[in-house]
Each structure stands twice: as C-alpha cells, then as structure tokens.
Amino acid sequence: MATDTQTKQIDLFESPDFYQVDSLFTEEHKLIRSSTREFVKKEISPYIQQWCEEAYFPQEIVAKFGKMGVFGPFIPEEYGGGALDYISYGLIMQEIERGDSGMRSTASVQGSLVMYPIYKFGNDEHRKKYLPRLAAGEMLGCFGLTEPDHGSNPGGMVTNFKDMGDYYLLNGSKMWISNAPNADIAVVWAKNEEGRVHGLIVERGMEGFTTPETHGKWSLRASATGELVFNNVKVPKENLLPNKSGLGAPLMCLDSARYGIAWGAMGAAMDCYDAAKRYSLVRKQFDKPIGSFQLVQKKLAEMLTEITKAQLLTWKLGTMMNMGKATTAQISMAKRNNVAMALDVAREARQIHGAMGITGDFPMMRHMANLESVLTYEGTHDIHLLILGHEITGIQSFK
Numbered sequence: 248m249a250t251d252t253q254t255k256q257i258d259l260f261e262s263p264d265f266y267q268v269d270s271l272f273t274e275e276h277k278l279i280r281s282s283t284r285e286f287v288k289k290e291i292s293p294y295i296q297q298w299c300e301e302a303y304f305p306q307e308i309v310a311k312f313g314k315m316g317v318f319g320p321f322i323p324e325e326y327g328g329g330a331l332d333y334i335s336y337g338l339i340m341q342e343i344e345r346g347d348s349g350m351r352s353t354a355s356v357q358g359s360l361v362m363y364p365i366y367k368f369g370n371d372e373h374r375k376k377y378l379p380r381l382a383a384g385e386m387l388g389c390f391g392l393t394e395p396d397h398g399s400n401p402g403g404m405v406t407n408f409k410d411m412g413d414y415y416l417l418n419g420s421k422m423w424i425s426n427a428p429n430a431d432i433a434v435v436w437a438k439n440e441e442g443r444v445h446g447l448i449v450e451r452g453m454e455g456f457t458t459p460e461t462h463g464k465w466s467l468r469a470s471a472t473g474e475l476v477f478n479n480v481k482v483p484k485e486n487l488l489p490n491k492s493g494l495g496a497p498l499m500c501l502d503s504a505r506y507g508i509a510w511g512a513m514g515a516a517m518d519c520y521d522a523a524k525r526y527s528l529v530r531k532q533f534d535k536p537i538g539s540f541q542l543v544q545k546k547l548a549e550m551l552t553e554i555t556k557a558q559l560l561t562w563k564l565g566t567m568m569n570m571g572k573a574t575t576a577q578i579s580m581a582k583r584n585n586v587a588m589a590l591d592v593a594r595e596a597r598q599i600h601g602a603m604g605i606t607g608d609f610p611m612m613r614h615m616a617n618l619e620s621v622l623t624y625e626g627t628h629d630i631h632l633l634i635l636g637h638e639i640t641g642i643q644s645f646k
C-alpha cells in the first residue's frame with residue numbers, strides 16, 4: 248500500500264504553447280486548466296511513481312476529483328455537473344493525463360462512459376439518483392462493453408438479459424473494465440431476447456454480480472481494471488436505460504470518451520517533451536549540454552511540432568463538439584493521431600534521457616507503458632484508421 252514512504256517527486260512542468268493556442272481559450276478555460284494543473288502537481292505527481300510501482304489505485308482520489316469538478320464537467324448543474332463546454336472538458340483531461348493516463352482513465356470513464364449515458368439515455372429518476380453522487384465522487388462507476396471474445400467487435404456480445412416479468416435476468420461477462428474492482432455501479436451493455444443491445448445499471452451488491460480484478464498489467468498500473476461477471480443477476484426493470492438502444496448507444500459514449508483521450512494523450516506528450524527539454528539543458532557530454540547537439544535539437548523540434556499540430560487539432564475538434572457537429576470519424580482522427588504522437592514523443596524523450604530515462608525518476612517509461620493501453624482501448628489504432636477509411640471511401644472494411 249502506498250502510504251508514508253511515498254517518494255515525493257518535484258513537478259516542474261511547464262506547458263509548451265508555440266503557436267499561441269492560449270489566445271484561442273477564454274479566461275475561464277485558462278483558469279480551469281491552471282487549477283487542474285495545480286491539483287495534479289499536489290495530489291498526483293508526488294505519488295504516482297509509487298502508485299504505479301505498487302499497482303495501487305488510490306481510492307481517495309475519487310472524492311478529490313469530485314471536489315475538483317473533474318467528473319462529467321459537461322453535465323448540467325442541476326445534476327451536479329459543471330455545465331462546462333467541451334474545450335474545458337478537454338483541458339481537464341489534458342492536465343490529468345499529464346499526471347498519469349490511469350488517473351485520466353478513472354475520470355473519463357466516470358464522466359463520458361457512466362454519467363454521459365445516464366444523462367443521455369436514462370430517465371429523470373436515473374439522473375437524480377446517480378448523477379449528483381457520481382459528480383461529487385461519492386460513487387464510482389464503470390462501463391461494461393468489451394467481452395472476453397468481443398473487443399473490436401462489440402456487436403457480437405453474448406451478455407444477455409431475459410424479461411422475467413418482475414425483473415430482468417442478466418448473464419454473461421465483461422472483461423478489461425476500468426474502475427470495475429472499485430465501482431459502485433456498472434453501466435452494462437447486454438442483448439435482450441430479440442438480440443437488441445440495451446444499457447442496464449447494475450449495482451454492487453446485487454446477487455450474482457462480481458468484479459474480479461485483473462492483475463499483472465504493465466500499463467495503467469494506477470488504474471484498477473477488472474471483469475464484470477453476471478451469474479443470474481436479477482436487475483430491477485427500472486434500471487434499464489430507456490432512451491436509446493442498439494449499438495449506437497455505447498458508441499455515442501465512446502465518441503465523448505475518445506474526444507477526451509485526444510486531449511489527454513497530448514498532456515502525456517507535453518510532460519515527456521517538457522522533461523526532455525529540461526534534461527537536455529543540464530546533462531553534459533563532451534563538455535557541452537546535450538541540447539547543443541543537432542540530433543537532440545532535431546528530436547525536440549519534431550516533438551514540439553507534433554504537439555503543436557495536436558493542440559490545433561483538438562482545439563478545432565472542441566469547437567465542433569461544442570456545436571454538436573463533430574463526427575465519429577473526426578474524433579477517430581484526433582484520438583488516433585494524438586495517442587500515436589504521444590507514444591512517439593515518449594520514446595524520443597526517453598532516448599534524450601539516456602539510461603536515466605528508463606528509471607522512475609522521470610515520467611517517460613510510465614507514460615509510454617500507459618499509452619500502449621490508450622492506443623488499444625476505446626477502439627484500437629487500426630480500427631480508427633478503418634473508421635477513417637470508411638468515411639473516405641464509403642466502404643466499410645472491418646466487418
């Protein structure tokens with residue numbers, strides 16, 4: 248357990264803004280970003296290395312995130328949300344993932360994959376019952392779509408429920424579910440007797456419902472991942488989300504989460520770039536700072552170029568999200584580009600640190616390992632490419 252032996256690392260992060268992207272943000276956006284950054288410097292950076300070493304999920308972060316307004320900032324205030332726009336949401340995700348992708352995963356699952364479907368597809372009783380507590384961090388949720396045999400192809404899911412008159416009988420299992428071991432509720436996607444996908448709210452404590460933890464991960468180690476197992480679970484009929492069914496419902500949630508990932512990955516890239524820039528100015532070889540060598544400058548220049556392109560991509564996407572006009576394919580492009588970009592930046596930044604770069608004294612290896620999951624979840628790198636290919640040609644190649 249991470250407790251008093253924590254190695255407190257000093258967080259000197261300064262974000263790059265080469266193209267004055269800040270001028271596109273409002274004062275409120277900048278305030279939200281700076282307060283989230285301060286929160287990360289105080290509550291995450293000093294402890295994250297140890298949490299990851301110990302594969303420890305800091306449960307207490309949930310209430311702290313709630314207090315900060317990190318969960319579902321786009322949800323209306325009457326349900327406990329911040330009624331903020333999508334640029335604000337993006338900046339919050341960027342800053343948290345700058346701290347750690349696992350921490351951002353906890354936040355984006357709660358906001359985009361639990362609160363969003365309850366708000367969009369639930370009725371007013373669902374909204375009043377769950378959203379304020381989820382927003383405040385008094386309750387943690389998870390999102391169950393992926394199954395052991397159905398990852399990129401969630402439409403093939405076998406988890407199912409039968410109408411038993413007074414209740415629904417739920418059977419099946421979900422795998423690779425973020426927050427599952429600690430979640431109070433799960434938004435679960437399952438097929439009814441006609442094979443149509445519906446969302447159900449399953450609560451911890453329901454008989455036959457278990458959430459075994461997945462161990463041995465080398466990635467997202469500070470985020471708890473697990474299974475959801477349903478063995479004849481009697482789900483009250485009022486727990487069905489009534490306002491949308493079909494695979495389009497979970498895919499809408501994924502659009503919102505993938506948008507947050509596009510911003511979040513940029514945070515991880517900025518952290519690696521910032522560490523590499525600083526290190527290149529203090530580390531000397533051949534009697535000179537390594538930053539004076541052209542090959543190191545090339546790496547830094549290319550990192551900054553890619554981060555700047557990603558900043559412009561996400562800002563524009565955010566404005567389209569605010570107007571309700573961003574398409575799935577546009578979101579795929581940003582998620583895919585920015586995660587791959589962040590992985591490349593992490594690798595280059597690690598090289599600039601030489602041997603020191605493989606240690607936990609610097610963030611690159613942790614970000615790099617985390618980003619391998621981010622590259623795969625919420626639609627793999629290749630599946631997003633094929634979504635774009637479908638958009639361009641009108642021909643779907645992955646079914």
Ligand SMILES: Cc1cc2nc3c(=O)[nH]c(=O)nc-3n(C[C@H](O)[C@H](O)[C@H](O)COP(=O)(O)OP(=O)(O)OC[C@H]3O[C@@H](n4cnc5c(N)ncnc54)[C@H](O)[C@@H]3O)c2cc1C
Nearest residue numbers: 390391392393398399423424425620624625626627629645
């Ligand atoms: C740490 C972590 C947390 C996660 N959290 C959640 C969560 O909270 N909720 C949830 O529901 N899921 C979650 N997931 C699951 C994640 O969304 C899936 O892992 C992802 O969708 C890919 O599915 P898969 O792992 O089964 O890979 P597969 O679908 O088996 O794919 C394996 C490989 O085959 C490729 N491939 C598959 N189909 C095609 C095709 N038609 N054409 C070309 N290539 C193809 C893929 O791109 C990939 O490279 C999480 C995963 C991880 C690692």
